[in-house]
Amino acid sequence: MTSDIRFLHRENAVFASSPGGMLSLRVDDETYPVVYLHCSFPHSEPERYISVRLPDDKEVGMIRSLSDFGGQTAELLREHIRIRYFAPAILSIKSIREEFGYSFWEAETTAGTCRFTVRSGGGNVKTVTDKKLLITDVSGNRFVIEDIGKLSDREYRLVEMCM
Amino acid sequence: MKPLPDHLRTILQQHGVEERDVFAWMECDRDPDGTFRNRWLALDAQYLYVLTDPRPVADKTFQGYVFPRSPKKEATVPPADVQVERTPVENIDSVFVVHLVASGLIAAKCPEEKVLAAFTNAQMREAAQFVRTFEKWKKGERPESRQDDERESIRACPTCGMPYPEKDRAVCPKCMKKHALFVRLLSFAWKYKRSLIWIIVFMLLNAGTGLVIPYLMGTVFFDQALGGTGRFAGQIGLVIALILLFRVLSLLFGIAYSNLNARMAANIAFELKANVFSAMQRLSLSFFQQRHTGQLMTRVNNDATDLQYFFVDGIPYFIVNAINIIGIITILAVLDWKLTLLCLAPLPLVLWVVRRVFPKLWRLSWRRHRRMSRLNAMINDTVRGARVVKAFGKESQEIGRFQRANESFSQVEQSFNKLGATVFPALNALTQAGGLIIWALGGYRVMHGHLSFGDLMSFIQYILMLYGPLQFMNNIVNWWSYCMSAAQRIFEIQDAVPTVVEKPGALHLEKMRGDIEVSDITFGYEPNKPALKHVSMRAEPGQMIGIVGHSGAGKSTLVNLISRLYDVDEGEIRIDGIPIKDIAMSSLRKHIGIVSQEVYIFMGTIAENIAYANPDCSMEDIIRAAKIAKAHDFIEKLPDGYDTMVGSGGYALSGGEKQRISIARAILHDPAILILDEATASLDTETELQIQEALEKLVRGRTTIAIAHRLSTLRNADRLIVMDRGQVVEAGTHEELMTSGGMYAKLVKQHYEALKMKGVG
Numbered sequence: 001m002t003s004d005i006r007f008l009h010r011e012n013a014v015f016a017s018s019p020g021g022m023l024s025l026r027v028d029d030e031t032y033p034v035v036y037l038h039c040s041f042p043h044s045e046p047e048r049y050i051s052v053r054l055p056d057d058k059e060v061g062m063i064r065s066l067s068d069f070g071g072q073t074a075e076l077l078r079e080h081i082r083i084r085y086f087a088p089a090i091l092s093i094k095s096i097r098e099e100f101g102y103s104f105w106e107a108e109t110t111a112g113t114c115r116f117t118v119r120s121g122g123g124n125v126k127t128v129t130d131k132k133l134l135i136t137d138v139s140g141n142r143f144v145i146e147d148i149g150k151l152s153d154r155e156y157r158l159v160e161m162c163m
Numbered sequence: 164m165k166p167l168p169d170h171l172r173t174i175l176q177q178h179g180v181e182e183r184d185v186f187a188w189m190e191c192d193r194d195p196d197g198t199f200r201n202r203w204l205a206l207d208a209q210y211l212y213v214l215t216d217p218r219p220v221a222d223k224t225f226q227g228y229v230f231p232r233s234p235k236k237e238a239t240v241p242p243a244d245v246q247v248e249r250t251p252v253e254n255i256d257s258v259f260v261v262h263l264v265a266s267g268l269i270a271a272k273c274p275e276e277k278v279l280a281a282f283t284n285a286q287m288r289e290a291a292q293f294v295r296t297f298e299k300w301k302k303g304e305r306p307e308s309r310q311d312d313e314r315e316s317i318r319a320c321p322t323c324g325m326p327y328p329e330k331d332r333a334v335c336p337k338c339m340k341k342h343a344l345f346v347r348l349l350s351f352a353w354k355y356k357r358s359l360i361w362i363i364v365f366m367l368l369n370a371g372t373g374l375v376i377p378y379l380m381g382t383v384f385f386d387q388a389l390g391g392t393g394r395f396a397g398q399i400g401l402v403i404a405l406i407l408l409f410r411v412l413s414l415l416f417g418i419a420y421s422n423l424n425a426r427m428a429a430n431i432a433f434e435l436k437a438n439v440f441s442a443m444q445r446l447s448l449s450f451f452q453q454r455h456t457g458q459l460m461t462r463v464n465n466d467a468t469d470l471q472y473f474f475v476d477g478i479p480y481f482i483v484n485a486i487n488i489i490g491i492i493t494i495l496a497v498l499d500w501k502l503t504l505l506c507l508a509p510l511p512l513v514l515w516v517v518r519r520v521f522p523k524l525w526r527l528s529w530r531r532h533r534r535m536s537r538l539n540a541m542i543n544d545t546v547r548g549a550r551v552v553k554a555f556g557k558e559s560q561e562i563g564r565f566q567r568a569n570e571s572f573s574q575v576e577q578s579f580n581k582l583g584a585t586v587f588p589a590l591n592a593l594t595q596a597g598g599l600i601i602w603a604l605g606g607y608r609v610m611h612g613h614l615s616f617g618d619l620m621s622f623i624q625y626i627l628m629l630y631g632p633l634q635f636m637n638n639i640v641n642w643w644s645y646c647m648s649a650a651q652r653i654f655e656i657q658d659a660v661p662t663v664v665e666k667p668g669a670l671h672l673e674k675m676r677g678d679i680e681v682s683d684i685t686f687g688y689e690p691n692k693p694a695l696k697h698v699s700m701r702a703e704p705g706q707m708i709g710i711v712g713h714s715g716a717g718k719s720t721l722v723n724l725i726s727r728l729y730d731v732d733e734g735e736i737r738i739d740g741i742p743i744k745d746i747a748m749s750s751l752r753k754h755i756g757i758v759s760q761e762v763y764i765f766m767g768t769i770a771e772n773i774a775y776a777n778p779d780c781s782m783e784d785i786i787r788a789a790k791i792a793k794a795h796d797f798i799e800k801l802p803d804g805y806d807t808m809v810g811s812g813g814y815a816l817s818g819g820e821k822q823r824i825s826i827a828r829a830i831l832h833d834p835a836i837l838i839l840d841e842a843t844a845s846l847d848t849e850t851e852l853q854i855q856e857a858l859e860k861l862v863r864g865r866t867t868i869a870i871a872h873r874l875s876t877l878r879n880a881d882r883l884i885v886m887d888r889g890q891v892v893e894a895g896t897h898e899e900l901m902t903s904g905g906m907y908a909k910l911v912k913q914h915y916e917a918l919k920m921k922g923v924g
Contacts, residue, residue: 018276020270020278021195022276042264083281084263086193086265086266086283102227111197111198112221112223113222115223116224116228117227120655138226140284161526163533
């Protein structure tokens, strides 16, 4: 099977951060002032197969792996992936109150203490990999538990009732 | 415009900006670095201001969160800390929103793109509004002072004023807690109060007559009749007759309440299911698309059955058993209060076990319920997709998938049953330990003459009678949690508000001319993913508008919005000059007809299916409609003609036949506006040609919006609209678009090439 994927790597692509905080790209002889990164497997392989797209959603190419780029560029790309897939990771759960169709969560996250509301049912608390749990609140904000196995018994009991 | 917060007003004033000059502002709450940080954007005639609080927010409460107690007051930002940056509006070409996953960026082009701020999803609507105001200002239009969304007013609980956790779901958890589920359930039972009262009366009589028997069999028989003392001395026959009489009475009252109960059970089950089903029908399309069909089916059936137990087995038995317990304990205490106290000694231990183990049992029952729903959804999935499964020869893979789901259900079922099987016998043994105490101590007291033999016999029988009600009370916790969670799920459906709501006093239109005007609409099924962006179009009465574009371009979304299956996020749709939000749903449904690719044939006869929109029409009307739809001939060939049963379990119609029935349905519906959503997409060319004729007859005299994959079917369209990625990219007549040589011309070329390849055309 022939592939028509245009892969970007350190030999043909240069990524840079624009003064306005956007990601720009020069690939071969073309320059793109703004590009966005879309992970093909945001949960299972967030650093592999990253689609580089223009604001009008056209794909410029794909990055096979962030390791195809040098340390600084890889870190820049990682930063832009984090901007796009912003989801505070839950470090510990203080409480989950379940009341009449909603669960009210209070948790310590990588972005500080967060209190949010999750609608019960409808797949708002779901496992996206063997270990990772994705929680979507009533406004569509996302939170993750990176390894559900690392939760304490008490935390697991609380989370399980919302799954 | 929403008033500026105090601190923002102060800071802006320090920079010479008065609140009256600000015509748009918004709050942004996240930072691209992965933390939360407050940043505000404000716009006046000269500048766009970005105000940044340098400190990250370490404690963030998202929209909808209800504090168990009153929340801590948020600290206001001291003005000195806030950094202010301003950019002259004339230097900014545009302001736009970058949709990220679950959040967004607001950026400006000046002329290089620059990130102004980042925000979480709840601010998405506000950001879009800010961008719109900026665009208007740039275009030289006077931006009207920002109006809060008209739905905003119904987004707060009228009782406590708290905003609903979800904007589109008017359920206030705070107030709902006050009206506990139980009270709500009782109010449902109120309808059956007569039956309930009779049932309870008969149950009490049954229990009362039953309570006399142990006394007759113990004290009266042994101490009086056999012992030759008291009123019944030597009257063995009379005592036995009395025992028999009370037994018969108890039996008759038992039969009476069982009969009443059986009747009420059927009624309640019927009404509960009807209630949930009609509550579901009331909801908007999005509700069904967000949930598994399996989950909904479980909900209607299992939850209604669980609730039926609440009314039928729950309330009456609870009352009677409670009275039984009180009655028996009183009698026991009168007979010998010391012995009674000893018998009840194991009770605290029983209660302790119940409190410890039941939460665990409840969690397991929830897990079981979840896995069962998943299993049902999976079975449903495989059965529906049977054709694909067979075509790919993936039966064994499906069996494997089923086995895994089945196994995980079976595991939790086993754990649940195991725990139940251990706990309940243990509880029984504990409660019955009281029996042994009576034999030991009661026997001792009889031997020492402190208690008569007859009283001991009565005592033993009463204690045996006590076990039943006590056990019921033991199980009641389990049963109670079943019922309450079922009630919660059912009330959730009943309380869910349709996302598309009719305005009070909406207009009922007797007639519709069919003038459609779509102005600058934006819509997304999810808040951060617009499926349509700034779409405008016009269809004059009687015109046929064709919509073309690749799949996923937003064609079906546009017609869904015109028929108001969803509400637009921005912009407006008008029919005959009236915004569709002001038109009654019944008028919209009456005057807008849809023939789509997905044809649904309901269970029933062909005639009933054709007459679906207008069940009172005459047989002649049905035949006439079928003739226009070119369905008459094939129907006549069927042995049962128009009476042929179709739908699941009935005669299997072919794709073309189903489509013709749906066209006949639309003809009979006779709408002013007709939407053809890929009506012929799933048919072969020959059938399509036949149906095309039927469609041409159907569209005559109506405003028609036709989506078609095959461009040849749009040859009669007055105007064509070409859509791509949620936007209108071209519009005009076939000739105009062919001359301009844009996307449409390209699509037409591709289309004919494809036909040539197939040897058609």
